[in-house]
Amino acid sequence: MLLSRLARVSQEVAATSARSRKIALLAGLFREAEADDVPIVIPYLAGRLPQGRIGVGWKVLSRPVAPAAEASLTVRQVDALLTTLGKVSGPGSQAERARLVGELLGASTEDEQRFLFGLLTGEVRQGALDAVAVEGLAEATGAPSADVRRAVMLAGSLQSVAGALLSDGPGALERFRLTVGRPVLPMLAHSASSVAEAVEKLGACAVEEKLDGIRVQVHRDGDTVRVHTRTLDDITGRLPEVTSAARELPGERFILDGEVISFDDDGRPRSFQETAGRVGSRVDVAAAAREVPVSPVFFDVLSVGGRDLLDLPFSGRHAELARLVPEPMRVRRAVVSGPGDLGAAEEFLAETLKRGHEGVVVKGLDAPYSAGRRGASWLKVKPVHTLDLVVLAAEWGHGRRTGKLSNLHLGARTADGGFAMLGKTFKGMTDTMLAWQTERLRELAVEESGYVVTVRPELVVEIAYDGLQRSTRYPAGVTLRFARVIRYREDKRPEEADSVESLLAAHPEVRP
C-alpha cells in the first residue's frame, strides 16, 4: 500500500466526527491492504510507531527537505527505513540519522511529509482509533463485529487478528479462542471515590482486598506452568514460588488471575518497590527469592479443565476458583448483598487498610470476565487517590539537579486523542528515578527550547495529589495541587492514562 493512500485516509478520519464515516473509510482502506501491510497500517493510523522509539529529534525533522512531486513510497518501505533508523548507534549516528530522515522525506510528497512529521513527533496520535478499526475490519471482511472484538480481546492484539482476517477471511477467528498456554490481556478496573459509591453502582458484590503487587496470569497444562505479566511478558523463570504453587493445585489445566506480592514476617505487605524489584530481577533468581520471597494470591479463574469460563458470572467463576485454590492463596473478600449492607463493605475496607493494603476492588457478582477491558463491574477504591498522567515535557534542573531533567509537565488525555497539561512537578523523585527519567526523556525529546524539553507523549507516571484547583493558565481550566511522583508505570501505554473527563467527573467541586 502506498503511504500517500494511508496519509489521505488518516487525514479524512481525523477530519470527520461521524463514527460511521470513520468506519467506512477504514473498511475501504483495509479492503485494499495486503495482510503484510496491516502490522504497519494499524499503528500508523493510531499514531504509533511499531518500532516504539527511533531516536529522531525535532532538530533533524524540522530541517526542510524538498518534497517529491509524485507519491511512490509504500508503507512497507517506510517501515523498513524506520527500522534501520532505530538501529543506528555509535559515533556519527546523529549524521546518519539525519541522512536517513533526509532520504525518507525527500522521497515523500508534501502530504506524506506532513503525515510522517506528525507520526514521528507523536502528534497524530488518535486514541480511540483501535475501536473504530475493529468495526472497519468487520465491515471489510464480513465477520460479525462482536466476534472480531472477542478475538482482539483474546489475542491482545488488533494487528494479529487483522492480518489473519485479511488473509484467510472470517474463519480465521477460530484461531483466537481462549487456550491454556496463550496469555490474554487481563481485565482492569475503574475507580470509585468510595465504597458507598461502588456498592450503590454494583448492587450485590464482592469486596476484595487490593494488593499492591504485580499482576500475574498463571497457565498450567500438566507439568508445564507459565507466568505472564499484565503486558503479557513471560516471567516464569523469575518466579519459582509461583510455578511450584501452581503445580500443587488439584487441577491439571487451568488459567488463574491474581497478584504476586511479598509479605514480611508478620504477614504485612512489603512496599510495591520491593515486590517490583524482586519480580524484575533476572539474575540469580534463587538468591533474590531467598531475600524477598513472593506469594501468589489469586482472585479469578479464566479456564479450568478445558472449559472457557470467561462468560460465567463472577460468582460462578469464584466458585470454581474456590474449588481449585485453597483459601490462603486467594484474596480475602466480603460478599455484600447491596447498599443495605454497606456497613459490612466499609468494615472490610477499614480492616484491609489496617492490614497494610492500599484499598479494595469491588466486583459485581453477575459480570463476565472482560479481558483487556476496564470493565464497569470492577471498581477500585483507594483512600490515597493517584492519577496516571503522561509526561509531555521536562525542564532541566538546577543546583543539585543540574544536568538532570527534573520538573515534569504532566498531561491527561483529552477527548480528541491529545493531552492537556494539568501542571508540573519535581517532587517525590529518588536519585535513581531522576537519572532514569533523564535518559528516557532525552530519547523521547522532539524539541528543546530554553530549559524546556518537549517529548513524545509516551511515558506514563503515577502521581499523587491533594486535590484540583481552577486555573486559567492550563488548558483544561484546572491544575493539580501538590502533585508528586509515586512511580513510573512502564506497564501502561499513554492511551491508558487518566482523562480530563474522568478527572473532572471525580472532582465536581471544580466544575464551573
Ligand SMILES: Nc1ncnc2c1ncn2[C@@H]1O[C@H](COP(=O)(O)OP(=O)(O)OP(=O)(O)O)[C@@H](O)[C@H]1O
Ligand atoms: N482483588 C483484586 N482484584 C483485581 N485486581 C487487583 C486485586 N488486587 C490487586 N489488584 C491489582 O489492581 C489492578 C487493578 O487496577 P487497575 O486495573 O486500575 O490497574 P492500575 O492502574 O495498575 O491500578 P492502580 O494504579 O490503582 O494499581 C489490577 O491490575 C491488579 O494488578
